[in-house]
Amino acid sequence: MSKILLLQGNQAVVEGAIAAGVKFFGGYPITPSTEVAESLAEKLPKVGGKFIQMEDEIASMGAIIGASLTGKKVMTATSGPGFSLKQELIGYACMAEIPLVIVNVQRVGPSTGQPTSPSQGDIMQARWGTHGDHWLIALTPASVPECFDLTLRAYALSEKYRVPVILLMDEVIGHMREKIELPDNYDEIPQAERKLPTCPPEEFKAYATDESLVPAMPPFGSGYRWHVTGLVHDETGFPKGTPAATLAATNRQHDKLYNNLDDIVEVENYEMDDAEYAIVAFGGAARAAYEAVDMARAKGMKVGLVRPITIWPFAEKQMKALAGKVKHIMVHELNYGQYVLEVERAVAGKVPVTLFAKYDNEPASPAEVFAKMEEAFK
Amino acid sequence: MNMEEMIDKYFRPGRLPHIWCPGCGNGIVTGCIVKAVAKLDLPKDNVAVVSGIGCSSRASGYLDFNTVHSAHGRALPVATGVKLADPNLNVIVVTGDGDATAIGGNHLIHAARRNIDMTVVLYNNSIYGMTGGQYSPLTPEHAKAATAPYGTIERSFDIAELVKAAGATFVARATTFHAPMLADLIAQGIEHKGFSLIEAVTACPISFGRQNKMGGPADMIKWQRDHALPLAAFEKLSEEQKAGKFPIGVLYKAEGVKEYTEAYDELIAAAQGGK
Numbered sequence: 313m314s315k316i317l318l319l320q321g322n323q324a325v326v327e328g329a330i331a332a333g334v335k336f337f338g339g340y341p342i343t344p345s346t347e348v349a350e351s352l353a354e355k356l357p358k359v360g361g362k363f364i365q366m367e368d369e370i371a372s373m374g375a376i377i378g379a380s381l382t383g384k385k386v387m388t389a390t391s392g393p394g395f396s397l398k399q400e401l402i403g404y405a406c407m408a409e410i411p412l413v414i415v416n417v418q419r420v421g422p423s424t425g426q427p428t429s430p431s432q433g434d435i436m437q438a439r440w441g442t443h444g445d446h447w448l449i450a451l452t453p454a455s456v457p458e459c460f461d462l463t464l465r466a467y468a469l470s471e472k473y474r475v476p477v478i479l480l481m482d483e484v485i486g487h488m489r490e491k492i493e494l495p496d497n498y499d500e501i502p503q504a505e506r507k508l509p510t511c512p513p514e515e516f517k518a519y520a521t522d523e524s525l526v527p528a529m530p531p532f533g534s535g536y537r538w539h540v541t542g543l544v545h546d547e548t549g550f551p552k553g554t555p556a557a558t559l560a561a562t563n564r565q566h567d568k569l570y571n572n573l574d575d576i577v578e579v580e581n582y583e584m585d586d587a588e589y590a591i592v593a594f595g596g597a598a599r600a601a602y603e604a605v606d607m608a609r610a611k612g613m614k615v616g617l618v619r620p621i622t623i624w625p626f627a628e629k630q631m632k633a634l635a636g637k638v639k640h641i642m643v644h645e646l647n648y649g650q651y652v653l654e655v656e657r658a659v660a661g662k663v664p665v666t667l668f669a670k671y672d673n674e675p676a677s678p679a680e681v682f683a684k685m686e687e688a689f690k
Numbered sequence: 691m692n693m694e695e696m697i698d699k700y701f702r703p704g705r706l707p708h709i710w711c712p713g714c715g716n717g718i719v720t721g722c723i724v725k726a727v728a729k730l731d732l733p734k735d736n737v738a739v740v741s742g743i744g745c746s747s748r749a750s751g752y753l754d755f756n757t758v759h760s761a762h763g764r765a766l767p768v769a770t771g772v773k774l775a776d777p778n779l780n781v782i783v784v785t786g787d788g789d790a791t792a793i794g795g796n797h798l799i800h801a802a803r804r805n806i807d808m809t810v811v812l813y814n815n816s817i818y819g820m821t822g823g824q825y826s827p828l829t830p831e832h833a834k835a836a837t838a839p840y841g842t843i844e845r846s847f848d849i850a851e852l853v854k855a856a857g858a859t860f861v862a863r864a865t866t867f868h869a870p871m872l873a874d875l876i877a878q879g880i881e882h883k884g885f886s887l888i889e890a891v892t893a894c895p896i897s898f899g900r901q902n903k904m905g906g907p908a909d910m911i912k913w914q915r916d917h918a919l920p921l922a923a924f925e926k927l928s929e930e931q932k933a934g935k936f937p938i939g940v941l942y943k944a945e946g947v948k949e950y951t952e953a954y955d956e957l958i959a960a961a962q963g964g965k
Contacts, residue, residue: 336775338767357961362774362954367800371767374760374797378740378771381758382779386771404761532756532772533779535735539702539751541759550705550751551759 313496321459321485322347322389324492325415326355328463329387331498334413335361336386338375340368340394343427344483345417348389369394373401373414380410381540383531385467385504389415392425392434395441402476403442404542406565409474409519409527411506413466416478417486420673429673430483430596435650438478439624445562447569449576450478450624454598456490462621464501469576471504473568474526480623482646484596484675509536518549519561525568569625578621579630583609587616589689590634592655593644594620596675601644603678608685615685623651631658642688644668644681691728693721700724700734702754709748713907715866715892719813720749722869722890723782726876738779740769742789745820745894746813749784763793766801769808777951780880781808787828788818791847795827802856802885806950809879810887812849815894823897834901850941853887859944860886865914866893868938875940884949891918891936 319327325348329337337356339349349365356363362379366372369390376386390398395416405412418434420426434441438450449469453459462479470477495501509516509528518538519527527547530536543551544558569576583605584590593601598619608615618634620627631654634641640663643652652667659665666688670676676684691699697706701724710716727737737755741747743762750757756779760768765783773781790798790812801808817835818824825835825842828849832841850861860882864872872890879886893899893910904910917935919927924937 336771338771357954357958360958360962362958364770364774366767366770367796370764371770371797371800374764374767375771375774377760378758378768378773379775380771381756382772382776384775386775400761401764531776532738533735533776537734537754537756539757539759541751542761543759 314493315496316491316493318489319456319492320347320487320489321453321456321481322417322487323351324456324459325463325479325481326351327494328460330355330359331460331501332385332464332467333503334385334387334467335359336376336379336384337361337363337388338366338372338379338386339388340366340372340390342369342391342394344419344486345389345391345415348415352387369397370401373398376412377401377405377410380412381532383534385411385471387413387415389417391417391419391427392421393423395434395437399441402448403444403446405476406442406446406448407542408540409565410476411470411474411529412476413463413470414476414478416480418480418482426673428483430646430675431671432482432595432597432646433650434480435623435645435647438480447566448476448478448624449473449569449622450480451621452480452595452623453485454595454619455485456488457492459485460492460494468504471506472526473572474506474529475569480595482596484599513537517547519545520547521564525564525571573625573629576622577625577627577630579627580619580621582617582619584616584618586614588614588638589640589642589685590616590618590638591642591644591681591685592618592620592651594623594651597644597646597670600676600678600681604681604685607678607682613685613689615689626654626658628658631655635659635662638663640664640666640689642666642668642685644670644676644684646670646675696724696728700727700754701752705752708752710745711896713893713895714745715815715894715911716746716749716813718866718869719746719811719872719890719892720752722873723749723784723811723876724753725873726880729873729877730880732780732880736778736780737782738772739782739784740765740772741784742786742794743820744786744789744818746784746786747789763789763797765789766794766797766810770801770804770806773806773808774951774954777807777955782880783808783810785810785812787812787814787816788826791827791849798853799856802853802858802887804950805857805859805884805947807883808885809876811876812887812889813892814849814889815892815898817894817898819894819897823901833898835898836901849887849889854942857885858887858942859884859947861942862887862940863889863891863936863938865891865918865938867911867914868918871938878940882943884944884947
């Protein structure tokens with residue numbers, strides 16, 4: 313049995329977290345993500361989970377890293393300035409392979425920017441915010457129901473690949489209210505489980521892997537005692553900085569994700585079957601793009617929308633295929649031009665790529681998007 | 691249990707020798723942590739050691755517990771996450787003077803304020819040893835350091851006063867000269883249900899000692915002997931006599947302050963009861 317609710321995007325994320333079995337949230341208030349923290353402060357104790365408002369954004373990341381090591385599914389939520397603060401520990405979570413989900417409800421930046429206005433300006437930061445060669449996953453919902461679904465998916469991916477997953481929302485999606493159908497009872501929802509060791513503790517090597525390239529992760533206190541470090545380490549988990557160890561560790565962290573792009577990368581195609589032109593848009597910007605595509609179709613233009621749901625890793629295969637199919641691609645994003653750089657790189661000049669960048673605090677209307685499409689595709 | 695037996699039981703096989711310099715006091719402090727664990731007979735599976743970054747923070751890798759070598763200054767929030775998520779674990783935090791009071795200062799005062807049950811062993815060698823001897827917030831005023839070639843012009847913290855004011859409910863200090871006391875204070879800190887901080891005054895002959903002409907490792911341990919006084923004796927001194935000296939032993943203990951994870955379990959019970 314299910315119920316129909318009118319929920320805010322942030323609230324749908326909270327429902328997704330509860331449904332996913334999240335039992336620990338460490339966070340800090342920051343507009344426009346604060347509703348996630350406030351709602352979990354209320355709901356987590358009811359399901360026996362723990363909520364803590366830490367002293368700052370960095371401490372929040374630290375707390376969820378610690379909690380994840382005890383076997384819990386964990387979450388934090390923030391926006392641009394907080395996301396900037398978290399970067400060092402995001403790199404730590406990549407290096408030590410710690411499952412966790414970071415909700416970033418993007419707002420206008422840089423710096424304090426416009427706390428209550430939407431933006432998609434953290435796209436590149438989500439990929440490269442922390443130093444060094446590292447790889448992670450970022451997902452972007454474009455509706456309130458998708459906030460719920462992608463939160464569940466974020467945990468499925470994070471636990472499966474032992475990697476931080478960023479739920480990259482924007483203020484449009486975070487704060488809008490929309491109809492969502494939720495199960496009455498979350499008990500039926502399959503829970504993501506991280507891999508546990510099959511060997512006894514004496515034989516256990518913390519970062520040894522099978523062909524999946526993902527190490528087993530026994531919780532602290534379970535009888536397997538292991539060492540977690542941000543130093544480059546070998547399969548024992550202890551620091552090892554030789555060229556061979558560094559090469560092996562780096563390659564494995566890359567390959568564990570990039571050998572599985574078919575599993576990780578999701579793109580939605582709307583009206584693409586016979587499309588001769590495509591608009592690429594995601595998150596809050598995709599909503600206007602759907603309608604602009606309908607407007608274009610009504611005028612006989614064969615336009616479709618390619619909507620990346622997985623922002624990182626980049627949908628390389630899909631964008632290359634797109635360049636072989638359509639005559640022109642328009643990328644629409646709520647920033648000065650970030651995702652377009654990847655599209656241009658993948659397309660490699662095969663077809664023209666036009667950018668409709670909207671960075672004046674407001675999302676574009678369907679009419680605006682349509683006007684830009686008409687101009688680009690004529 | 692003698693030291694050899696303790697090493698066999700509590701240090702990870704194949705990870706020694708450690709990286710600390712000859713004459714470094716960190717081995718003594720780490721040995722005292724192990725003695726405390728042995729004295730209390732804590733099950734190894736139940737002990738989590740969380741360290742930051744620095745010479746002292748390397749201790750976690752050598753110890754056969756659930757260990758985390760986290761980021762610079764961030765041992766306390768990581769330890770908070772570990773302890774709050776699983777209050778059954780005995781959480782020991784290994785940190786240094788720079789790690790805990792400079793970059794980690796904010797986290798130190800909040801962990802103390804929460805009175806979360808963990809035992810912080812702060813290895814104070816008054817210097818940033820790992821990076822080559824720069825000064826820290828616990829480097830004495832006028833001391834020389836790699837980033838204070840003319841001597842520091844900053845006063846240092848009194849860490850015991852700082853964490854006491856922030857809300858710590860067990861505060862103690864000892865030196866590597868007073869190793870048996872240090873081990874005993876750490877054991878007391880572990881047994882204390884609340885935020886415990888034990889400052890372990892330890893020598894860095896290579897950086898701090900050399901730059902401040904303090905002699906060799908043995909001289910620096912004798913310095914500890916000559917400048918530390920048990921609290922009761924210290925308090926009897928006049929202000930002039932106190933200059934240059936510091937108290938050791940249990941410096942502060944508060945009973946009956948609600949511990950954080952216990953308070954949160956009560957919160958959960960209330961939230962679920964009111965459903």
